[in-house]
Amino acid sequence: MALVKRSSGAAAVASGPIDDIFAALAKRPDVVSFAVGAPDPALLPGELVSALSRDVIGKYGSAVLQYGMTQGFGPLLDEARNLLRTRGIRCSPDSLHISTGGSGALHNVCLALLDPQDVVLVETPTYGPAVKEFRSHGATVVGVPSDDFGIVPEALEEALARYDAAFVYLLPTFQNPTGRTMPTPRREQIAQIVVGHDTLVIEDDVYADLRYRGVAPPALVSFAPDNSVYITSLSKTLAPALRVGITVMPPDLLRSVLALKQGIDMQTSTYCQAIAAEFLGSAAGAAHLARLVEVYSAKLDTLADAVERHFPPGFQWVAPDGGMFLWVEGPQGFDADALLGTALREGVAFLPGSAFYADDADHRNTMRLSFANVPGDDIDRGIAVLAALCEEAT
Numbered sequence: 001m002a003l004v005k006r007s008s009g010a011a012a013v014a015s016g017p018i019d020d021i022f023a024a025l026a027k028r029p030d031v032v033s034f035a036v037g038a039p040d041p042a043l044l045p046g047e048l049v050s051a052l053s054r055d056v057i058g059k060y061g062s063a064v065l066q067y068g069m070t071q072g073f074g075p076l077l078d079e080a081r082n083l084l085r086t087r088g089i090r091c092s093p094d095s096l097h098i099s100t101g102g103s104g105a106l107h108n109v110c111l112a113l114l115d116p117q118d119v120v121l122v123e124t125p126t127y128g129p130a131v132k133e134f135r136s137h138g139a140t141v142v143g144v145p146s147d148d149f150g151i152v153p154e155a156l157e158e159a160l161a162r163y164d165a166a167f168v169y170l171l172p173t174f175q176n177p178t179g180r181t182m183p184t185p186r187r188e189q190i191a192q193i194v195v196g197h198d199t200l201v202i203e204d205d206v207y208a209d210l211r212y213r214g215v216a217p218p219a220l221v222s223f224a225p226d227n228s229v230y231i232t233s234l235s236k237t238l239a240p241a242l243r244v245g246i247t248v249m250p251p252d253l254l255r256s257v258l259a260l261k262q263g264i265d266m267q268t269s270t271y272c273q274a275i276a277a278e279f280l281g282s283a284a285g286a287a288h289l290a291r292l293v294e295v296y297s298a299k300l301d302t303l304a305d306a307v308e309r310h311f312p313p314g315f316q317w318v319a320p321d322g323g324m325f326l327w328v329e330g331p332q333g334f335d336a337d338a339l340l341g342t343a344l345r346e347g348v349a350f351l352p353g354s355a356f357y358a359d360d361a362d363h364r365n366t367m368r369l370s371f372a373n374v375p376g377d378d379i380d381r382g383i384a385v386l387a388a389l390c391e392e393a394t
């Protein structure tokens with residue numbers, strides 16, 4: 001076969017262990033998988049989307065199948081503004097954008113911001129695919145020490161003094177992978193630091209609506225509106241396959257992003273955006289969200305209870321207030337990466353925490369358990385198997 005030249009970006013993100021796990025899981029439907037951060041298949045709203053599809057064709061006719069504005073479909077931009085208002089985020093018409101999923105937003109923003117050798121600062125651990133995205137642009141990704149409440153302000157100050165960073169990438173709410181949420185005072189501190197250093201923060205907030213208890217703190221963007229890119233998505237609440245994301249960013253950055261997007265995918269599907277607009281504006285959409293919260297909340301309780309009962313001493317975790325993930329830290333010497341193969345053979349899967357770090361330090365004693373995608377009745381059985389394997393491995 002002819003040798004095809006690869007870009008340096010492609011070389012920087014060669015597929016890794018996570019890709020191997022998902023490939024293995026695709027062939028093993030019998031496995032109780034805590035590995036996948038996807039919605040519960042039983043809660044994907046097929047009938048609702050089918051009804052909304054009929055509604056949008058009835059309302060807009062075939063125009064909804066046409067090319068549209070790169071910035072976004074008007075009715076969805078209006079609904080997005082309403083959604084953001086419920087999160088305390090105000091945005092001007094020239095700062096709002098509909099992207100092809102949250103991932104599409106991150107990609108386009110990175111194209112507009114990053115040059116090879118730029119530095120991107122991330123909390124530790126962080127969302128693995130974002131690290132891939134940054135590296136694909138030739139950026140160096142630097143992990144900044146974090147604690148149970150997110151990135152540590154003093155450590156961020158230090159990193160910003162040391163590196164001329166292109167931006168800081170943070171997940172302040174129901175973080176993937178740890179589930180942690182940054183409290184309001186920490187958000188204010190981080191915003192002050194970002195503004196003080198005249199840099200930019202990208203706030204990835206795709207789990208905001210999956211809150212099972214407590215009161216939502218204001219989004220980080222509300223404390224530093226001129227220094228923030230705020231990304232959210234309907235993948236976790238409507239359907240990932242529709243690929244609809246919502247982004248707020250400074251208007252001059254949005255102008256660059258729109259110019260770039262014309263060369264990437266021209267626009268996000270008008271048809272999918274129209275369905276998303278109907279979903280956000282309808283009572284049926286609100287009822288669907290309420291159902292998700294009810295079911296996922298019960299699953300989280302089942303998982304937390306199972307982990308509490310089955311895991312051996314020396315393993316630590318904190319149940320989150322929302323999202324899809326519970327993070328487990330084993331004792332030093334416990335090797336989650338090494339355990340995964342055995343776990344798969346025994347019919348249970350998880351993601352080793354080491355997949356979520358940008359640095360080379362040893363984080364092999366951690367694992368991420370996703371609960372949304374696992375059938376509720378399988379959770380206790382799966383955790384019992386996993387916990388027994390962890391006990392054997394320590």
Ligand SMILES: Cc1ncc(COP(=O)(O)O)c(C=O)c1O
Nearest residue numbers: 101102103127176204206233235
């Ligand atoms: C933190 C985070 N950001 C972004 C995404 C991607 O979302 P989307 O499906 O909207 O591209 C995910 C998906 O798992 C995620 O966990």
